Amino acid sequence: MSSSRKEPTARVYGEALLAAGAALGFSPPDAAEARAGRVMAGDLMGHEVAEVGTILALLARQPASTLVFREDARVTGFASTLLLKAGAEAALLADRFDGLRPQEAHLCRPDDPVGLYYVWGVAGSTKAATTAIMRFQAALRYETLADLTAYALAVTPAGRRAGLTQLDYRPARGPDDALIVGAPTAQRRAA
Numbered sequence: 001m002s003s004s005r006k007e008p009t010a011r012v013y014g015e016a017l018l019a020a021g022a023a024l025g026f027s028p029p030d031a032a033e034a035r036a037g038r039v040m041a042g043d044l045m046g047h048e049v050a051e052v053g054t055i056l057a058l059l060a061r062q063p064a065s066t067l068v069f070r071e072d073a074r075v076t077g078f079a080s081t082l083l084l085k086a087g088a089e090a091a092l093l094a095d096r097f098d099g100l101r102p103q104e105a106h107l108c109r110p111d112d113p114v115g116l117y118y119v120w121g122v123a124g125s126t127k128a129a130t131t132a133i134m135r136f137q138a139a140l141r142y143e144t145l146a147d148l149t150a151y152a153l154a155v156t157p158a159g160r161r162a163g164l165t166q167l168d169y170r171p172a173r174g175p176d177d178a179l180i181v182g183a184p185t186a187q188r189r190a191a
Contacts, residue, residue, distance in 0.1 A: 010062060010083045010108035013117075013145065017064035017081060020144040024132050026067035026079060028059060037068050037078035041123035047155040049121060050100050058082070061107060065120070067136075069129045077129030079122045079136055081145075083108040086115025092151050092179065093172060099153060117145050119152035122159070134162065141167050146186040154178050 021027065029037055034055045042049040058065040062083055069077025088106035091097040097106065099120065108114050122137065124130035141150060152169065154160030155178065163169035163180045171177035 007113040009110060010112050010114050011110040013083055013114050013148075014062055014064045014110070016144045017067075017140070020139045021064065021067040021079070021136060024069075024136050024139070026069050026077070026132070026136060028063055029066060029068040029075065031056060033068050033070075033075050034059070034066065036075045037066070037123075040075060040125055041078045041121055044123045044125060045121070045155050045159075048100060050102075054101055055080070058102065058107070061109065069124070069132050071126060071128060076126045077122075077124040077133050079133055080120035081140065082118040082120045083114045084116050084118055085112060088118070089116055089149070089151075092118070114148060116149040116151060119150065134166065137162075137167055141182060142185050147184050149184055150182040152180050154180055 018028075031052070035052050038049050038052055038055060055066050065082055066078065066080040068075045069079070082102060084106050085108055088097060091103070091106060097103070097118075102120075117140070119137070122133050124133045150169070151172070152159075152163055154163055160178065160180065163182075167182060168185065169180035169182040172179040172181040
């Protein structure tokens with residue numbers, strides 16, 4: 001973005017995240033859905049997932065931080081995206097970012113400018129949910145958040161492969177790194 005324009009705030013990006021998610025059938029969860037989505041994500045990823053209290057606290061701060069996809073009134077997809085301050089990048093690269101309990105200092109408040117975004121977690125238990133999640137992630141990378149750097153910690157081989165081959169991420173610190181990063185795509189698409 002040019003220095004003459006004011007950078008969009010977390011509120012602006014959050015509203016765009018909600019709209020992009022809604023277009024694909026996602027919306028914020030209630031407490032029971034957050035609990036169900038957390039269990040599903042943990043089971044599918046085989047990895048520890050943030051506590052429900054953390055998920056709900058982040059939803060209060062960033063209303064689009066966790067969105068769920070439902071089929072027959074059941075949560076089958078879980079997509080969490082955190083809007084972070086610019087200083088969070090150094091913490092991510094130095095393994096000082098706590099994905100289970102994201103530090104307050106790195107999280108954007110509604111009126112803060114956004115430095116980058118972090119794919120906090122995605123999981124789908126059905127083909128329809130997984131397809132919707134991949135479409136949502138592509139919408140974030142190439143449209144909604146295209147002017148931001150994206151980070152993700154790929155905790156499964158399938159997630160890493162999807163990030164590297166379908167979403168233009170690359171290993172952040174070396175060829176086998178689970179932390180993957182995607183440069184802003186807005187400039188490449190405009191070129």
